Amino acid sequence: MSLALYVARRVVVLLPTLFFVSVLIFSLQKLLPGDAAVALAGEENDPAAVAAIRARYHLDRPVVVQYGIWMARVLRGDLGESLRNRLPVAELLAAKLPVTVELAVCSMTVALVIGIPAGVLSAARRGGPVDVAANVVALSGLSVPHFWLGIMLILLFAVRLGWLPASGYVPPWEDLGRNLTTILLPSVVLGTGVAGVMMRHTRGAMLQVLDADYVRTARAKSVPERLVVLKHALRNALIPVITLGAIEFGRLLSGAVLTEQIFAIPGFGKMLVDGVLNRDYAVVQGVVLVSATLYVLLNLLADVLYFLANPRLRGA
Amino acid sequence: MSLCRIRLLALTLAIALGTTGPAAAQGVLRIGLNDDPDALDPTISRAYTGRLVFAALCDKLFDVTPDLKIVPQLATGFEWAPDQRSIVIKLRPGVKFHDGEVVNAEAVKFNIERHISTPGSFRKTEIGQISSVDVLNDLTVRFSLSEPLVPLLAALTDRAGMMVSPKAARALGDRLGTRPVCAGPFRFVERVAQGRIALERFADYWDKASIHLDRVEFVPITDSTARLASLRSGDLHLIERASPTDLPEIRGDARLKVVGVPELGYQMIPLNVANGPRSKTLADVRVRQAIDLAIDRETLVKTVFNNEYIPGNQWVSPGSTYYNARFPVARRDVARARQLLKDAGQPNLTFTLIVPPERDRQEAAQIIQAMLAEAGITMNIQTQENVTMLTNGRKGDFEAYFTFWSGRPDPDGNVFTQSTCKGAQNDSHYCNADVDALLTKARQVADPAQRKKLYDRATEIMVRDVPRLLLWHRRVFTAYSAKVTGFTPYPDGIIRLKGLKLN
Numbered sequence: 001m002s003l004a005l006y007v008a009r010r011v012v013v014l015l016p017t018l019f020f021v022s023v024l025i026f027s028l029q030k031l032l033p034g035d036a037a038v039a040l041a042g043e044e045n046d047p048a049a050v051a052a053i054r055a056r057y058h059l060d061r062p063v064v065v066q067y068g069i070w071m072a073r074v075l076r077g078d079l080g081e082s083l084r085n086r087l088p089v090a091e092l093l094a095a096k097l098p099v100t101v102e103l104a105v106c107s108m109t110v111a112l113v114i115g116i117p118a119g120v121l122s123a124a125r126r127g128g129p130v131d132v133a134a135n136v137v138a139l140s141g142l143s144v145p146h147f148w149l150g151i152m153l154i155l156l157f158a159v160r161l162g163w164l165p166a167s168g169y170v171p172p173w174e175d176l177g178r179n180l181t182t183i184l185l186p187s188v189v190l191g192t193g194v195a196g197v198m199m200r201h202t203r204g205a206m207l208q209v210l211d212a213d214y215v216r217t218a219r220a221k222s223v224p225e226r227l228v229v230l231k232h233a234l235r236n237a238l239i240p241v242i243t244l245g246a247i248e249f250g251r252l253l254s255g256a257v258l259t260e261q262i263f264a265i266p267g268f269g270k271m272l273v274d275g276v277l278n279r280d281y282a283v284v285q286g287v288v289l290v291s292a293t294l295y296v297l298l299n300l301l302a303d304v305l306y307f308l309a310n311p312r313l314r315g316a
Numbered sequence: 317m318s319l320c321r322i323r324l325l326a327l328t329l330a331i332a333l334g335t336t337g338p339a340a341a342q343g344v345l346r347i348g349l350n351d352d353p354d355a356l357d358p359t360i361s362r363a364y365t366g367r368l369v370f371a372a373l374c375d376k377l378f379d380v381t382p383d384l385k386i387v388p389q390l391a392t393g394f395e396w397a398p399d400q401r402s403i404v405i406k407l408r409p410g411v412k413f414h415d416g417e418v419v420n421a422e423a424v425k426f427n428i429e430r431h432i433s434t435p436g437s438f439r440k441t442e443i444g445q446i447s448s449v450d451v452l453n454d455l456t457v458r459f460s461l462s463e464p465l466v467p468l469l470a471a472l473t474d475r476a477g478m479m480v481s482p483k484a485a486r487a488l489g490d491r492l493g494t495r496p497v498c499a500g501p502f503r504f505v506e507r508v509a510q511g512r513i514a515l516e517r518f519a520d521y522w523d524k525a526s527i528h529l530d531r532v533e534f535v536p537i538t539d540s541t542a543r544l545a546s547l548r549s550g551d552l553h554l555i556e557r558a559s560p561t562d563l564p565e566i567r568g569d570a571r572l573k574v575v576g577v578p579e580l581g582y583q584m585i586p587l588n589v590a591n592g593p594r595s596k597t598l599a600d601v602r603v604r605q606a607i608d609l610a611i612d613r614e615t616l617v618k619t620v621f622n623n624e625y626i627p628g629n630q631w632v633s634p635g636s637t638y639y640n641a642r643f644p645v646a647r648r649d650v651a652r653a654r655q656l657l658k659d660a661g662q663p664n665l666t667f668t669l670i671v672p673p674e675r676d677r678q679e680a681a682q683i684i685q686a687m688l689a690e691a692g693i694t695m696n697i698q699t700q701e702n703v704t705m706l707t708n709g710r711k712g713d714f715e716a717y718f719t720f721w722s723g724r725p726d727p728d729g730n731v732f733t734q735s736t737c738k739g740a741q742n743d744s745h746y747c748n749a750d751v752d753a754l755l756t757k758a759r760q761v762a763d764p765a766q767r768k769k770l771y772d773r774a775t776e777i778m779v780r781d782v783p784r785l786l787l788w789h790r791r792v793f794t795a796y797s798a799k800v801t802g803f804t805p806y807p808d809g810i811i812r813l814k815g816l817k818l819n
Contacts, residue, residue: 033700033704034702034706034707035703035707035710038707038710039703039706040362041362041438042363042438043721043722046733046740049436049440052436056435084354084355085354085509086355086360086490086491087355087509092509095508096509096510150542151541154542154545154546155545158545158548158551159545159548159549162549162550165551166545166546166549167535167542167543167545167546167551168535168551169511171508261538262539262541262542263542264535264536264538264542264546266508266510266511274351279703
């Protein structure tokens, strides 16, 4: 099977997935109790004002019709208008996307820099103190709540030491230095969580590969241990780790609700939560659709990489 | 990633850390908001936090003083017609909008008409009684009203009194909120949604001598711990509505200051008096009186809020001019509560209180539950997300629910729509012809002493009828860095930047 055919097949599956996601999220939102018009009208929720809002956003029409109106717009490339801000959702998403992507890339970098070397080291020194220490660190990274870690880091680095800003976000094109300082703590918080997962998987994959026949052969040929681990074993072990990395990266791209809230980072997660709480249907739909698309595309990318890296798949 | 790249990254970070610190340019004041404001267009804005931004951005025809007196801002004076059916307003000369346009009578006419006619305007309910605006001369306008309405003036101290540049409003249409052009001390620079809103000093401001800051930035941070941490680290200089649980920490930090003033609003539990079939349980006034008597408000405020808030029983706080001092917060009387229940034939009263998942109201609900239990009343607590609760309140699908009113400077805004038979906020469907007549009359009388008498009589009836349990008034705490001087707290919690300095 050629790569083109493989990708084409996957894309065909992708479209119904996205359609299903959009139907699901639309119906789930409509199942939420609480009237969007009441939420929007706020404290001065005069019945006339509520009725006007309902009419303006077609909230008085049947759900199927509302979905139809929304879908027809999406197919024309229009994601609608935020009920709360009255700004085009596409514009809001475009403003958040770079922030979310930057946070995801930086967190992933932290995760890779910590996770993979730790996984390799602990596999190579299986059972030794390094292995135990790496496992403890990885487990802590997984189990410590982001919320708590975030606050602790703020208290230490921003309040006590005063080295880093406690919150906020500055775009890199405005001030690269300040941008990096604002993104550092949230990346560490998010990255350490992912690093734990990466470490565990790298370790598992490495252990498997290190037991393989060809590694024994390499050792028998008295290839230095460093080369055995880093060249012979790691390359093969990385294949499942790549897949996992793509999935984790996709998760990071769909926004990190708590971390964004604590550090006041204006990304997808914060937008999504605000959207749900305000019953801002158009915004929630837009965020979910875009992050679902990103997630699915990243999975596709991982599959393609896997396909390229693994000759056995090509025969299937 | 190669080792070289890691080194590069580390180097970049090191440089970044070395070059930037928390210290920022002089004269930039950063204010932490509790949530992200909605559209920055006075006509369609509704979020409270938006008003904090507007205070820097858009001047109003009138403002209130810290003791709630109405004073001119863009206006210089006003005069009611003897029948209170029209008001003539004189404007300040030489005032400019941020785009250089002049604030004159035509601009005021444009703005009032825009507030009333824009689809989805939230100002229409506030000033919809203005039937026409006449330009008498370049600096004088007359508003004619469809009915006498003295509280109109108070509405003009908030968003309904804010003036935007007609030229900008015509050019931007309903996207004015993305680039608001007003006549306030600071002009709009940029906004990152859910991020910061930046404003800079307006060089042609009419009262520029009292502005000492070059730039103001508003940063929404939803989490109160993170917000306080940002204040302590120096990233923020001032935070609005600080949480009472954070007060010991703030007071213990020599680099911070905190001030609190009683809010304009009140925390309340509307009881279903006559709104649909679920009103059956609490329809009898004796039952409602019994619940009211079984609650010890002072203990409630002491235990849940560390005594930082103020126990209340009326629709204004005890310090207000319009508080009826003849009916202070009643002492708890469990024996009398039991007797009232017995008289009403409901000695084992059971009802459900809907409470949103929020710390203050959840804890208060639990204390109230325990207090009522001592009077033989079973109060079940049902948690419902806020919007769901409000929707059910409107529909009458409740017996009691826990909410609040943020408060208005004019007493009418705290009581009229909540307590009149056809009032939009009257979810209890409480209806008393005397109260209706008194509150309507109070809208038509300009003399404060006469108004006070009318409100006192309405309060007397409502204290007896208990259509809602009025429980406590919060204090609005503003915490700020010791570097900030000249800060004056206002009961509306809105931060006025005039006179404020950053040292």
